[in-house]
Amino acid sequence: MFRRACPSRHLIQVTVDAETVNVEAGDTVAAALLALGKDACRTTPVTGSPRGPYCMMGVCFDCLVRIDGKANQQGCMVLVKPGMRIELQHGANALVDVLSAGRVRGTSPGNC
Amino acid sequence: MATQHTFDVAILGAGPAGMSAACSATALGLSTVVLDEQHSPGGQIYRAIETSPLTDRSILGKDYWHGASLVDNFARSGAIYEPRTTIWGLTPPQADSHWQIGVSRDGAASFVDARHVVLATGAQERPMPIPGWTLPGVLGAGAAQILLKSSGLVPSGRVVVAGSGPLLFLLITQLARAGARIARVLDTTPRGRLRTTLRHWGAFALSPYAAKGLRLALEACAKAKFERHVDAIEAAGSTHLEAVRYRTGGRERSVAADTLLLHQGIVPNINLAAAAGCTVQWDAQQASFRPRVDAFGASSIYGLSIAGDAAGIGGARMAEAQGRLAAFHAAYVLGRLNAAEFKQRTQEAKRELAHWSRGRAFVDAMYCPSGTFTIPDDRTIICRCEEVTAGAVRKAIRMGCQGPNQLKSFLRCGMGLCQGRFCGLTVNALFAHERNIVPEQVGYYRLRFPIKPLTLGELAALPQTLQSVQAVVRLPASYTVPAAS
Missing domain, CATH: 3.50.50.60 (FAD/NAD(P)-binding domain)
Structure with a gap:
């Protein structure tokens, strides 16, 4: 749970899972979700456990959300924009969704 | 661009x-x-x-x-x-x-x-693997500082801060000044560090950090209840952090919490x-x-x-x-x-560097993490991306796994999106501990490009060179690279 320690400057509207909400312009998507009281933004592909932002600086990849239809975006690296569609992610992407959306999940290099 | x-x-x-x-x-x-x-x-x-x-x-x-x-x-x-x-x-x-x-x-x-x-x-931030650190409500202390700086957000409800190091004191004072109520600070600095760091005190006392460090430590202690020499911490909850359990002086305690901020250096x-x-x-x-x-x-x-x-x-x-x-x-x-100009210009920067490096040895020795916070117990998830526990890593090591790179093939540990950034040092410490060897003998993950995820679409859209095409297909001698569209 987070609250704002300073007055709001400029609110804009976005949708989170199709619900219209007001968020602070200048916030990242991850910060906006935390300010809305949503501290979990996805469930993990491996065990389905809830996960929320951890590092807020682009390192941990725990704050992944779907933004304007594009999956696996780092919420802490993207600023909110008016009309932005933010969706929480549940587990792994189904392959059929990926193919029908015409895009492939961001790949990790699979070093070994 | x-x-x-x-x-x-x-x-x-x-x-x-x-x-x-x-x-x-x-x-x-x-x-x-x-x-x-x-x-x-x-x-x-x-x-x-x-x-x-x-x-x-x-x-x-x-x-x-x-x-x-x-x-x-x-x-x-x-x-x-x-x-x-x-x-x-x-x-x-x-x-x-x-x-x-x-x-x-x-x-x-x-x-x-x-x-x-x-x-x-x-x-x-150095990873601080404890049981339950993947629960929503548990964040890095650095994350809380970023939320404060960028968005003016402070954690509300019951806040517990845990770990060790100068940045922890800084964060506690900043959050307190911004109006956060910190229920408890779990200081994981081991007992006896003031004694073992004796030889570094002189240099630290003369350093530009001494006065500020002391002031911050005093302010932090005045603003929050400290538990010292905490040697085990666990975040508990089902879908969200509910409580933090910890051990100090052999006693186990629990404190209800909405937010837990972890930090043990960078x-x-x-x-x-x-x-x-x-x-x-x-x-x-x-x-x-x-x-x-x-x-x-x-x-x-x-x-x-x-x-x-x-x-x-x-x-x-x-x-x-x-x-x-x-x-x-x-x-x-x-x-x-030229050489003379280079020497002249670097002299002042070198003096500046020496000034600001004073006292560093004390900070490093005083707050070096140890115990369960570097070598976690079996149930602790150490690879957050692939959800691999310390127990699974130990088992692989005992079965004969040769090192961090082979561990990737065994367990996918370190192969998730963060590319080992949050498990690399823990994996190294577990190998060193299990094998009774030093960290440099264990080594680190082999790291390769791309170091951040890149979609195949982005990669395919890059301009091609003759070499890049030859790397994947056998070409006729007459082949020329198509012009970029």
Whole structure:
């Protein structure tokens, strides 16, 4: 749970899972979700456990959300924009969704 | 973004090291580009310094606002600033080419060319694996500081802060000044550290950090209830943090909590340097890996310098001096300074560096993490991405797993999106502990490009060269590379 320690400057509207909400312009998507009281933004592909932002600086990849239809975006690296569609992610992407959306999940290099 | 132009210097990162390197490089007439993953200059230490909604300057303190002059100078330097630019690749010069930096911006990949590269990619928090650290409601202390600086957000409800180190005191005071109520601080600094660090006291007392450190520690202790010598911590809850259990002096305690902030120091961000092929070595004093650099920041690869915390933790003011040294070195290598001019210019930066490096040995020795916080118990998840526990890693080691790289094939440990950034040091410590060998014998994950996820679409859209096509298909002798569309 987070609250704002300073007055709001400029609110804009976005949708989170199709619900219209007001968020602070200048916030990242991850910060906006935390300010809305949503501290979990996805469930993990491996065990389905809830996960929320951890590092807020682009390192941990725990704050992944779907933004304007594009999956696996780092919420802490993207600023909110008016009309932005933010969706929480549940587990792994189904392959059929990926193919029908015409895009492939961001790949990790699979070093070994 | 420019792809045809070759810059004299490309600086990766716009924290104190990157910004000061850019100012010095442009002052010497070098064409300079600064590639930064963030939205505005400042790095993590001076994060959001131009845009922070916190109007009360006392909350973040005057050391934070020192960054404003740095950002001003940087803005006037004439360096080209490219924000929101993720760096995923770095290729050393081939026969007739220059450094090629693979970047991604707004979903499109491209290359930036430069004669000399300065890595100023800073640090990340050292992983602090405890049972339950993947629960929503548990965040890095650095994350709370970023939320405060960028958005003026403070954790509400019952806040527990756990760990060790000077930044922990700083965060506690900043959060308290911003109105957060901290229910408890779990200080994990082991018993007896003041005694074992005796030989470093003199240098620390004379350092520029002593007075500030003491003031912060006293303020933090006055603002929150401290539990000392905590040697085990667990975050408990089903879908969200509900309580923090901990042990101190053999007694187990529990405290209800909505937010738990973890911190046990920061470590260099080595992925880019290691993937580029720089020699990376174990630093016993800082208990972390770092690229090997000389007094001017030159790495083991010609034409690649590393400045600031990316080459070993020293803090923002050391990073500024290191940025200048790296820029002077680049100017010397590129023939913009002769030997005498180089020597003269570096002298002052070296003095500055010596001044701000004083007292570091005390901080490193005092707050070096130990016990379960580096070698967690079996049920603790250590690889957050692939959800691999310490128990699974121990089992693999006992079955004969040879090292961190083979562990990837066994367990996928370190193969998730963060690419080992949050498990690498723990895996190293587990191998060292199980085998009773030193960390440098264990080594670290082999790191490769792309060091940040890149979609196949972005990769495929990159301009092709004859070599890149030959790498994947056998071509007829008559083949020519198609022009980029």
